[in-house]
Amino acid sequence: MRRWTALGALAIAVLATAIVVGPAGLAPGDVLRGLVGRGDPTTIAIVRDLRVPRAVLAFLVGGSLAVTGAVLQALVRNPLADPYLLGLSGGAGLGAVLAIALGLGGAWAVPAAAAVGALAAIALVYRLAVVAGAVLDTRVLLLGGVVVGAFAAALMGAVLALSPAEDLRSALLWLLGGFDTASWRTLGIFAAYAAAPLVLLYRASRPLDLLSLGEEPARFLGADVEPLKRLLYVAASLLTAAAVAVAGIIGFVGLVIPHAIRLLWGHTHRTLLPAAFVLGGALLCAADAVARTAFAPLTLPVGVVTAVLGVPVFAILVRRWSA
Amino acid sequence: MRFAGRNAARAATAAILAAAAAGCAPAGRVAERPAHRVVSLAPSITELLFAIGAGDRVVGRTTWCDYPPEALSIASVGDGLHPNVEAIVARRPDLVLFYTSSSNAAALERLRALGVATDTIRMDRLADVVTGARRFGRLTGTARRADSLAAAFAAALDSARAVPVPGPRVRVVLLAWDAPPVVIGGGGFQHELVTLAGVDNVFGDLARASGQVSIETIAARDPDLVVLLGETAPEPAWAARPEWQVVRAVRERRFVRLTGSEFARPTFRALAAVRDLRAAIGEARR
Numbered sequence: 001m002r003r004w005t006a007l008g009a010l011a012i013a014v015l016a017t018a019i020v021v022g023p024a025g026l027a028p029g030d031v032l033r034g035l036v037g038r039g040d041p042t043t044i045a046i047v048r049d050l051r052v053p054r055a056v057l058a059f060l061v062g063g064s065l066a067v068t069g070a071v072l073q074a075l076v077r078n079p080l081a082d083p084y085l086l087g088l089s090g091g092a093g094l095g096a097v098l099a100i101a102l103g104l105g106g107a108w109a110v111p112a113a114a115a116v117g118a119l120a121a122i123a124l125v126y127r128l129a130v131v132a133g134a135v136l137d138t139r140v141l142l143l144g145g146v147v148v149g150a151f152a153a154a155l156m157g158a159v160l161a162l163s164p165a166e167d168l169r170s171a172l173l174w175l176l177g178g179f180d181t182a183s184w185r186t187l188g189i190f191a192a193y194a195a196a197p198l199v200l201l202y203r204a205s206r207p208l209d210l211l212s213l214g215e216e217p218a219r220f221l222g223a224d225v226e227p228l229k230r231l232l233y234v235a236a237s238l239l240t241a242a243a244v245a246v247a248g249i250i251g252f253v254g255l256v257i258p259h260a261i262r263l264l265w266g267h268t269h270r271t272l273l274p275a276a277f278v279l280g281g282a283l284l285c286a287a288d289a290v291a292r293t294a295f296a297p298l299t300l301p302v303g304v305v306t307a308v309l310g311v312p313v314f315a316i317l318v319r320r321w322s323a
Numbered sequence: 324m325r326f327a328g329r330n331a332a333r334a335a336t337a338a339i340l341a342a343a344a345a346g347c348a349p350a351g352r353v354a355e356r357p358a359h360r361v362v363s364l365a366p367s368i369t370e371l372l373f374a375i376g377a378g379d380r381v382v383g384r385t386t387w388c389d390y391p392p393e394a395l396s397i398a399s400v401g402d403g404l405h406p407n408v409e410a411i412v413a414r415r416p417d418l419v420l421f422y423t424s425s426s427n428a429a430a431l432e433r434l435r436a437l438g439v440a441t442d443t444i445r446m447d448r449l450a451d452v453v454t455g456a457r458r459f460g461r462l463t464g465t466a467r468r469a470d471s472l473a474a475a476f477a478a479a480l481d482s483a484r485a486v487p488v489p490g491p492r493v494r495v496v497l498l499a500w501d502a503p504p505v506v507i508g509g510g511g512f513q514h515e516l517v518t519l520a521g522v523d524n525v526f527g528d529l530a531r532a533s534g535q536v537s538i539e540t541i542a543a544r545d546p547d548l549v550v551l552l553g554e555t556a557p558e559p560a561w562a563a564r565p566e567w568q569v570v571r572a573v574r575e576r577r578f579v580r581l582t583g584s585e586f587a588r589p590t591f592r593a594l595a596a597v598r599d600l601r602a603a604i605g606e607a608r609r
């Protein structure tokens with residue numbers, strides 16, 4: 001119980017800090033007044049329409065990536081698995097870069113193209129890994145993900161090489177990920193979209209424990225392995241595709257947070273998944289706050305900050321665990 | 324992704340080393356006789372060569388060299404930032420002019436090793452047009468015309484800077500990209516153009532040519548107008564996105580589009596660009 005209280009307190013502290021700090025340098029009192037709709041209209045708009053949805057979106061995306069990483073690591077039984085391993089980053093990147101290079105109009109063209117690219121990669125990898133009509137071979141899934149990702153990355157490289165320098169730079173910036181497009185609308189879309197996969201994955205906690213022992217033992221212990229694997233793969237991939245569409249590609253969170261929770265609290269998925277969600281959310285939300293403010297008015301790519309903040313902590317954890 | 328990253332890091336290191344080596348060496352092996360076959364690897368350099376009367380000596384250009392229109396009839400050797408050495412050598416140049424950058428440092432080394440005369444220059448500020456004109460004038464044997472043009476341009480710039488622009492100061496943000504937002508800072512020639520037009524760049528305090536900022540900072544600095552660089556649509560698609568409505572100038576749809584190539588590179592056309600900019604801003608303020 002103490003753990004959950006600590007995690008809850010961490011989440012609230014990080015969210016509150018992320019709303020109070022920002023490059024506009026507003027006083028904490030003004031932020032509070034802005035939050036309840038009093039004071040200068042620009043301050044109200046900055047707090048209510050930029051900071052709050054951005055902090056909450058960063059939290060939800062970080063949590064979703066951490067949960068996805070935990071699930072995929074159990075599914076393919078590989079500690080290096082992360083949400084983008086299965087070809088998603090390549091597919092999403094190719095979609096986004098094509099939209100930018102072709103100058104597709106519309107306010108939502110780039111995120112929509114990224115989501116379409118990610119879904120196409122998922123479909124392709126899934127098709128490669130399903131053998132004999134029903135059996136999802138996780139080894140082929142892993143390899144298929146890597147080769148589809150590499151193929152998409154190569155096509156992306158070709159598009160970038162043939163694009164004007166300006167577009168190229170912008171496309172690369174987009175690929176680094178971030179929450180500059182956060183608004184109540186993106187938050188609403190992401191929350192609505194992420195809820196179902198998150199619930200499905202949490203409900204699969206117990207079979208996930210069995211699956212992480214290996215497919216044969218899981219089958220003996222009564223898990224319905226094939227439908228389970230398909231469900232896990234599809235839910236985790238759709239969740240990542242939604243995250244890519246609203247925030248680009250943000251590495252590290254999905255890879256490392258699940259390991260950190262396993263080191264701290266063990267391998268049971270009923271604890272692991274919610275704890276990874278909260279810790280992943282807190283890390284990404286904090287990283288975004290640092291990215292916005294550390295070199296204000298300039299901003300850093302959030303993926304840079306997640307790695308800079310997270311790697312030392314993770315290294316200490318690994319040391320303590322192996323000592 | 325990981326392997327790509329490692330290769331990119333290696334390439335970047337190589338480029339930095341090459342750039343450092345280039346920095347230590349004298350400014351390139353320069354031919355003693357005036358050059359007759361020049362390959363230009365930047366649109367600003369091509370334009371400058373034509374302006375100083377050396378246009379007939381340009382035998383190679385980049386894909387992006389579109390001014391003056393005569394330049395389009397010259398053979399393109401590809402993208403100036405990642406030059407194709409073979410395509411350049413095929414033009415049999417006796418001088419190749421580079422924009423100083425780590426991304427073309429390897430090609431510069433290759434050409435030097437092949438015995439081709441080269442020179443590199445940064446064309447980032449309006450003063451670079453003056454320096455460049457004088458240097459290219461000597462290299463191509465058009466020094467008299469180049470020097471007099473350079474002197475006239477420098478004098479015109481000085482007097483334009485000395486005369487204050489009447490009326491209230493308009494505050495603008497110069498936006499190069501929307502997601503993530505990239506703005507023009509005080510380190511580039513576009514900042515000089517708006518300053519000469521009597522306009523305040525709200526990100527003039529950034530020492531660099533451009534930088535990535537957040538929408539919150541733009542909203543807090545509250546510019547009167549958004550100046551769009553390279554945008555061709557009358558109203559940008561992202562202006563409809565909810566997060567941008569926090570910026571007053573976006574909410575009120577106060578946009579000025581700068582599409583001409585004179586706003587994309589420093590050139591002798593800068594003072595005409597300033598006049599156009601002043602007119603466009605006056606129009607948008609109404």
